[in-house]
Amino acid sequence: MKKNKKGVLLHVGSIASNESVGSLSYNVAKSSLSSYVRSLSKQISKHNICPTGISPGGFIFENNAMGRLKKNNKLVYDKFIKERLPRKKMPKAEELLPIIFMLLENNMMFSGNMISCDSAEGNFYKPYY
Numbered sequence: 282m283k284k285n286k287k288g289v290l291l292h293v294g295s296i297a298s299n300e301s302v303g304s305l306s307y308n309v310a311k312s313s314l315s316s317y318v319r320s321l322s323k324q325i326s327k328h329n330i331c332p333t334g335i336s337p338g339g340f341i342f343e344n345n346a347m348g349r350l351k352k353n354n355k356l357v358y359d360k361f362i363k364e365r366l367p368r369k370k371m372p373k374a375e376e377l378l379p380i381i382f383m384l385l386e387n388n389m390m391f392s393g394n395m396i397s398c399d400s401a402e403g404n405f406y407k408p409y410y
Contacts, residue, residue, distance in 0.1 A: 338399030
């Protein structure tokens, strides 16, 4: 990439990097990834290499975590949808594709950023009411 003076490093994080929704180790790993992408960007953006990524919330795909939850514990899966997803519908994996393709275009404006794509699932703050 450095030799070609262009490239994209696409990382897959999670909204867990911003809140405690998974196991401690998962949350820490995703938070570290987000910080890594930001730091890496400061080092390699000058070579037109764009470290970026997505931070999705829950989504359904064959045998992923939500797919297994739906299969193994439908009550918890339905509760997740009811309590965490404002549109009351679990996103499908293919809904992530347009943003992934956009990031692969090597738009340096996204360098160092983990783009949140969580269907408004994340609770970056708790309202007081």
